[in-house]
Amino acid sequence: MITPNMEALSLVELQYIAKKQGIKGSDWMKREDLIEALEEIFEDDTTLPNDESSNFTPSNQRRFLNSLVEHKNKKLTDLPGVVTLPDCYSQTSIHLLLVDPYWAYAYWDVCPTEFTHFDQLEEEYSLFLRVNMIESHCGAEDGDSYDITIDSTDSSWNVNLPRQGRAYKVALMYGTSNGKEGMLCQSNVVTSPCCRWIDKAEILNRDDKLFTLVFSSITTKGKVVIDCPLVQEIVTAMDTAGRQ
Numbered sequence: 001m002i003t004p005n006m007e008a009l010s011l012v013e014l015q016y017i018a019k020k021q022g023i024k025g026s027d028w029m030k031r032e033d034l035i036e037a038l039e040e041i042f043e044d045d046t047t048l049p050n051d052e053s054s055n056f057t058p059s060n061q062r063r064f065l066n067s068l069v070e071h072k073n074k075k076l077t078d079l080p081g082v083v084t085l086p087d088c089y090s091q092t093s094i095h096l097l098l099v100d101p102y103w104a105y106a107y108w109d110v111c112p113t114e115f116t117h118f119d120q121l122e123e124e125y126s127l128f129l130r131v132n133m134i135e136s137h138c139g140a141e142d143g144d145s146y147d148i149t150i151d152s153t154d155s156s157w158n159v160n161l162p163r164q165g166r167a168y169k170v171a172l173m174y175g176t177s178n179g180k181e182g183m184l185c186q187s188n189v190v191t192s193p194c195c196r197w198i199d200k201a202e203i204l205n206r207d208d209k210l211f212t213l214v215f216s217s218i219t220t221k222g223k224v225v226i227d228c229p230l231v232q233e234i235v236t237a238m239d240t241a242g243r244q
């Protein structure tokens with residue numbers, strides 16, 4: 001059985017649960033009194049006879065969540081001020097979130113009327129993402145870009161960021177069978193951070209203390225360096241600098 005963590009809930013949530021549990025006058029009770037009353041109810045409900053099962057079995061260990069949950073197979077619904085999020089929105093828009101120096105996450109919505117317009121066209125159409133790379137130091141587009149083919153049913157995509165230290169934005173595009181292209185919407189700009197140690201690898205080669213400081217944070221307890229593209233670039237840069 002999963003029990004709400006009372007201390008993590010707001011006063012409105014506590015009052016809501018209290019009403020569901022039949023506590024009278026919960027609208028006027030103080031937070032501390034609500035927590036005490038609810039904990040007594042849940043304590044009684046979760047207490048099992050000694051001969052029924054051991055208190056140390058996994059099935060009887062009390063579990064807590066910091067939000068409203070189902071209790072006693074009864075779903076908590078209709079919380080004041082809470083509404084169900086729609087599957088999609090009627091506004092055509094695309095957003096870009098930076099995940100790490102090598103990847104970003106794009107998600108978008110397309111207004112249904114856009115698809116209605118495309119369906120009325122005589123030629124076939126397709127959707128794609130155009131990833132534009134921008135020089136981050138001046139903010140001007142320099143023409144580097146690549147396209148990702150998507151389906152009309154897609155609503156998100158993991159976008160690869162080929163070069164670090166560059167700014168990126170993604171446009172949701174359409175193309176027709178006769179070669180016509182158009183932009184439906186364009187995302188915000190995100191910047192992939194550039195690792196300073198790639199350009200200063202010779203310093204890591206010379207300074208043992210600095211090398212230990214940098215690599216200690218990416219080394220496991222088993223003294224194994226975490227394998228990731230950024231670490232590989234640093235090691236390659238150090239190897240190249242050491243041969244010069």
